[in-house]
Each structure stands twice: as C-alpha cells, then as structure tokens.
Amino acid sequence: MELSARLFHCARCERQVMVCSDCDRGQHYCSRECSGAARKKSLHAASHRYQSSKRGKHHHADRQRRYRTRLKKVTHQGSPQPPSHDVLPPERKEPEWQRLLSSALEEIRCHFCRRHCSHFLRSGFINRYLPTKPTPTLAWPRGP
Numbered sequence: 518m519e520l521s522a523r524l525f526h527c528a529r530c531e532r533q534v535m536v537c538s539d540c541d542r543g544q545h546y547c548s549r550e551c552s553g554a555a556r557k558k559s560l561h562a563a564s565h566r567y568q569s570s571k572r573g574k575h576h577h578a579d580r581q582r583r584y585r586t587r588l589k590k591v592t593h594q595g596s597p598q599p600p601s602h603d604v605l606p607p608e609r610k611e612p613e614w615q616r617l618l619s620s621a622l623e624e625i626r627c628h629f630c631r632r633h634c635s636h637f638l639r640s641g642f643i644n645r646y647l648p649t650k651p652t653p654t655l656a657w658p659r660g661p
C-alpha cells in the first residue's frame with residue numbers, strides 16, 4: 518500500500534512541505550532549523566511584548582483614537598461608491614498548494630524521508646470527500 522501524504526505550509530519559511538503518514542507528527546515546520554528558530558523568535562517576541570506593554574499602551578490608545586477620527590472624516594466626505602458589479606475583481610492568485618498539486622502530481626515525495634507517496638493528498642483544504650453518513654435502515658415496529 519502506498520503512503521498517503523499531507524501538504525502543509527512551514528509556519529516559518531512558508532514553503533510547501535509534503536509529509537508522509539509515517540513522518541507526520543502534526544508538525545508545522547519544514548525542518549529542525551525552522552522550528553528552532555521559530556521557537557527562539559516567539560520567546561523573544563513574548564519578552565519584548567512584556568517589556569513594551571506598559572510603555573506603549575497610552576501611545577497606542579492615542580493613535581487608535583486619532584485613526585478613528587480620521588476614518589470618520591473620510592466616510593463623511595466620501596462620495597457614494599459606484600456599483601461594484603462591473604468592476605473587475607482584484608487579480609486572484611492561484612493558491613500555492615494548488616499549483617504544487619498540479620505540478621507535482623508526477624512525483625510526490627515525503628520531504629522528510631524522501632519516499633514516494635500516493636497521489637492522494639490529504640490537506641486541510643480538501644474536506645469535501647468526506648464519506649456520507651450511512652442511511653439508517655428502517656425498522657418496522659413489530660405487532661399485530
């Protein structure tokens with residue numbers, strides 16, 4: 518039986534990573550370097566947040582208030598928006614995972630053990646192939 522694979526984004530470098538079911542430990546990082554660096558960074562951020570929370574609070578609130586008043590002004594002066602149905606939608610980029618899916622269908626290898634995996638990819642995005650619930654069989658009441 519072929520290995521199934523899961524596709525995910527590395528939480529640090531955001532690269533696409535394929536992981537086979539054997540190597541899949543629910544990881545979010547492509548490598549030890551990434552998970553280590555991310556941990557260090559989050560620790561740093563936490564301490565930084567702690568240090569600057571008192572100092573920055575007042576300033577932040579002040580900025581928020583100014584921002585809100587500016588926003589109000591804009592909405593009051595602004596002319597009504599034209600109907601949007603004839604406006605071209607913003608350019609939609611094909612999702613990375615979809616591109617990878619189509620380009621890598623010939624060869625899908627686990628990022629960690631480099632083994633070939635099955636073409637059936639599990640992904641957080643693909644969940645419409647869930648099996649439908651079995652219909653309950655009707656039991657006729659026994660009786661006269």
Ligand SMILES: [Zn+2]
Pocket residue numbers: 527528529530531532546547548551
């Ligand atoms: Zn990474």
Ligand SMILES: [Zn+2]
Pocket residue numbers: 536537538539540541627628629630631632
């Ligand atoms: Zn593997």
